[in-house]
Amino acid sequence: MRLRDTIICLVCVVGAVVLLTAASSRLESINSARRQMGLVSNEPLENAPPSLAFATVAMGAFRGLVVDVLWMRADKLKEKGQFFDAKQLAEWISILQPRFAAVWDVLAWNMAYNISAAIPASQWQERWRWVRNGYELLRDKGIEKNPGRIILYRALAYIFQHKIGGVTDDCHKHYKRELALAMRGLLGEEPANEYFQRLSATKKTLSEITAEPDIAEFISAIKEADKAFEDNDELIGNYLSLRQTPDRFSESAFEVIDRFRGTEALDKFDTFAKAYRLRNTWKLKPELMDRLNKKYGPYSSGDPNDRLPLNWEHANTHAIYWAELGFMIAGEKEEYSIDEKNTDRIISHALQDLYRRGNLVVYPVPGELASVYSRPDLRMFEVCDKDWAKRIKKYEAFEHGNPKGLRDGHRNFLKNSVIDFYQTGNREKAGRIYQRLREVYPRDEFKDDMHTWVKKRIVDEIEEIKIKDATELTLMTLRDAYFSFAIRADDEAFGKERWAREVYEIYQAKYSDEEWRRLNLPDFEMIRFMAFLDFMRDRHFPEHLRNSLLGRIKVERPELFDRLQKQKDLFIQKTQQNQTQ
Structure with a gap:
């Protein structure tokens, strides 16, 4: 029995030696392949405490334990709001695990969101520096070390789309201006x-x-x-x-x-x-920028076959660039991961944002920082419409079903676009969109002609609002028309002025003459004057812009200036009468 056990042990030992020898003979080729594929990093841990550097070298293959400890420590620091200290730990982790994409994602998010938000809004330059640090870290280091990880392209695109292109940060207009001016210096205005x-x-x-x-x-x-x-x-x-x-x-x-x-x-x-x-x-590769211009660029209003370049001053265009690059380099052809879906959504949302707010007006103010205003870019309609159709077809194929959420979103997009073009005075284009809406989504709610449908929608909205809200809606539309005229978007200004009058008349038609007199709603000309007064008093707009509006009205629309002057006199007269009573 003992001899048998001894033989078995000897056989096991010999077998183990043979297997270890065979494995060790393959070690060099494996390490060589890892180095060629970029799966190993021997970068020294710089600027780290001696205790961390010693632990990393001494533990060798067990450096993963050091990383785990650092992760736990970083999480605790973030929970306490100590973002700067957490950033330092994350930098060490990125050196220890440069091929772990989540490290770069977390570190960039901490810079662009947590640290920037911890800085007072009055110090916008410092906030912008940390937002820039966040996207530069992903762009220059994270993606460079992990070019095959689409999560990093998505994270970079999201910072441009949400942090810079969005409105959640108090300093978002500063971010937009800095990015726009940087691009304008390289591309010029409207290249x-x-x-x-x-x-x-x-x-x-x-x-x-x-x-x-x-x-x-x-x-x-x-x-x-x-x-x-x-x-x-x-x-x-x-x-x-x-x-x-x-x-x-x-x-x-x-x-x-x-x-x-x-x-x-x-x-x-x-x-x-x-x-x-x-x-x-x-x-940014100019050849890819040119390709994206041809793929996603807006259609010229004068020639539907002419594609214009994207607005590279807008953060959402940069979001599209990095998301598209992620698909080109790191996308899976046979599989479709959740990270790819999220990256796909960024492109779709960025295109819609360019439609809603893609016309970025950077208004120079002598002696001050330029003011930034985001306006709709209705030229992006066809691009967004085709993108909706493409993604509906794409997800039908991938998910083998009916993507109801996408179809509902597309239908609402078309409905809102009809109103957008109708408001700005392009009734012909609004009619074509309405016809497409009826063809793609044949519903009873679209059985009426466009003008009837639009007026019904206005009536439905007005039914739910009071007289004060109706006055406010008319006033705000006219106020927006004044802004459009001030920045020389004249067609848009006249369209909104016409829309404001239609809203007023639809609300007025709800009541008899006696009821209308009892409601005592200000007449349209007085509301027009109040909207003008509201715009001229709004310090949100630079004084230079407000004076420019007044000058244009005097020179180019003298009849409007006379009507405003008349309403001003009536307003002063009524004010004086109220004071004497």
Whole structure:
């Protein structure tokens, strides 16, 4: 019995030795493959306490235990609201586990949301710095180390869509302005499709562009003019700064710009410098930007076959870029994960946001920060409509069923779009959308013609509101019309003015003449004056903008100015009468 046990033990030992030897012989090839695939990192743990650095090195393969302890500590710090300390721990975790995508997601969220929100809204520059730190961390480090993880593209797109493009942060207008001005400095105002094609076709490195004789002559001249351009590493950045803020450099440097102004050399280098900044700082590939313009760009109102570029000053366009890039690089062709669905939703929601608030007005104010206003961009209707149809078809195929939620959302989108175009005066386009609504969703509620349906909808809304609310609705519509006229969106302004009168008349038609006199609702001209007065007194709008409105009305609509002046006199007269009673 003992001999038998001994033999069994010996066989087991020999077998174990053989298996260990065979396994160890494969270890080098496995480690080599891991290094090639980027699944291992030997980066040193910098700026860490000696105790953490020692524990990491000493425990070797058990460094995962150190990470677990750090995670638990970071969670406790976040629960206590100590976000800055939690950020430091998360940075160490990202060094220990650079291939763990959730680390980068949590760290970026902590910066963009928790730390930024902990800073007073009055310090918007500091808030913006932390929001920027959040998306730059994902863009420059997280995705670079984990290019195959779509969750990181989704997280980056969400920061642009929600934090910058949304309205939940008190400083959201500052974020929008900073992003818009940064893009405007590289793309100009309302760039054409041809410009994106030029950005895509230009050289990618400084050595390539300076190999051209005319460019080399320009570079040599500007280096001689100012020492700030001698370092090639700083050359492109300083050139872009020179074009935007020439006071920072010597006069001789700008004289070089004047000397080469209008030449092909300066034009080519300017295009190269901006494309270089897009690629290397913003990590935006001009060729992909051009492709997305053709895929999602709005349709020209004058030519339905002409596609315009997306508004790259808007945060939602950046959200679309990173979500699309995530699908291209990290999307699964045969499977469709929850992360991919969430990324897909970001694209859909971003397109709808561009329809609702895609017209970003950056109004310059002399001596002050520019004011930012978000307006609907109705040119995005066809893009959103096609996207709805595509996603309904897509989810029908993936989920083998009827995506009722998507269909309900699409129907509501079409209904609201009919009202949007009707309000702004484009009744022909509203009619086409209404016809599509009736064809795609044949329901009894759409059996009437468009004008009847719109008026019924107004009546239904008015039935639920009181006289004060009806007056307020008319006043706010007219107030919005004044704003549109102030920023020179004249068609929109006249459409809203017409809509306000229709709302007023529909409400008035509910009552007999006797009832109307008893209600004592102000007449339309008085409401128009009150809306004008309300706009002119609103300090939310820059004084420069308000004065611009008054000047335009005096010069371009003198009949309206006379009516407003008459209502002003009546208003003063009634006020004086009330004071004497």
